[in-house]
Amino acid sequence: MSIHTVIHLGSGLCHELDDYLAHDPQHVLLIEADPDTSQQLSQRTAEQSPVEVRCLALAARAGTATLHRYNLPEANSLHPAEGLLQLFPGLRLLETVELETHDVVGVIGALDLDANAEHLLVIELPGEEISVLEALQAADLLRRFRHLRLHGGLEPLYRGSVPAKTLVDWLKTRGFDLVEQDDRDDPDQPYWLFALNPLKLEQAALRKQIETLTTEKAALTKDKTALTSARDEQAKLAAERQTQIETLTTEKAALTKDKTALTNARDEQAKLAAERQKQIEALTAEKAALAKEKTALTSARDEQAKLAAERQKQIEALTAEKAALTKEKTALTSARDEQAKLAAERQTQIETLKTQLQEQQSRVAQLESELAERDQRQALMDEELHKAEGQIELIKDLLLRPDGGL
Structure with missing residues (x-):
């Protein structure tokens, strides 16, 4: 060897x-x-x-x-x-x-x-x-x-x-x-x-290869089973998700419809709000004008009330004067009648009393003139009083209206 x-x-x-x-x-x-x-x-x-x-x-x-x-x-x-x-x-x-x-x-x-x-x-x-x-x-x-x-x-x-x-x-x-x-x-x-031994070595290699292939086959079978299971699971998941998609699509359509309706309602409400805002502004302006007018009328009313009070005092004063004049006139009339009676009774004394009579007549004429003057003044006061009462009634009417006089 x-x-x-x-x-x-x-x-x-x-x-x-x-x-x-x-x-x-x-x-x-x-x-x-x-x-x-x-x-x-x-x-x-x-x-x-x-x-x-x-x-x-x-x-x-x-x-x-x-x-x-x-x-x-x-x-x-x-x-x-x-x-x-x-x-x-x-x-x-x-x-x-x-x-x-x-x-x-x-x-x-x-x-x-x-x-x-x-x-x-x-x-x-x-x-x-x-x-x-x-x-x-x-x-x-x-x-x-x-x-x-x-x-x-x-x-x-x-x-x-x-x-x-x-x-x-x-x-x-x-x-x-x-x-x-x-x-x-x-x-x-x-x-x-x-x-x-090359044959044994080859056999061992083949056995190892067989073992490897067997292991790989088992692994592939396991992988196939796992993949099949995963595929089925994915198919089930896909079906579930398809159902979810359809449900969500329906819900989306409904929500879109609701959104459109709500958008229209919102726009309508916005338009209505704008219109009402204009009304509010107009009413606010009118309110301000009415408040201003009320203030002016209140001031005028107070002024008229003051004037009425003053004229009431004047009326009372004139009434008192008129009563005094009337009393004086009555007295004068009584005196005149008494004098006429006395004149009739004392016809014989006319001549004697002529001068006195003339003086009395002159005095009466003067008094009558003063009385006429007072009557004229009384008429003017009555006219002024009548006007004042009309103004007072107008003011009362304005103040007693349901809207507060505005």
């Missing part, structure tokens, strides 16, 4: 080196975490050109780790040998060394291995096997190796280890066939040699 590249992770002093070189590989990469062991290995392989030794502590993820050194160098590991101590009671921990770990995917990925060539990967990383395998599988680097060799315990011998059967079954499901199990050197820690 021709091998193009051999990569041994956790090579130790690599007692298998001669077997590797027997396959005439173009490149043998030996990676060891222990600096002392790595230095010894470098010195031993210095003259062997295809061999490359690197001092690296590998893990699934880069970081830091503790190298555990035991009195049996082959037992050294980045994980405590908890199960191995039960098999070898004399195994003792000598010291621990803090190391920087490197990402196994980064290291192997940087080699850019030829996908069509035969490569061998040897893993001796106690406690880190399954993590490294999973990391390489996830990065699609594991299938670059047609041959895979593992060294580990049938039962977990280091912290972090898994039973050998778990590793074997895991590799089988990833397209690797178990070719050989070599337990001649140590029945508790045999070697397992695996070969990549």
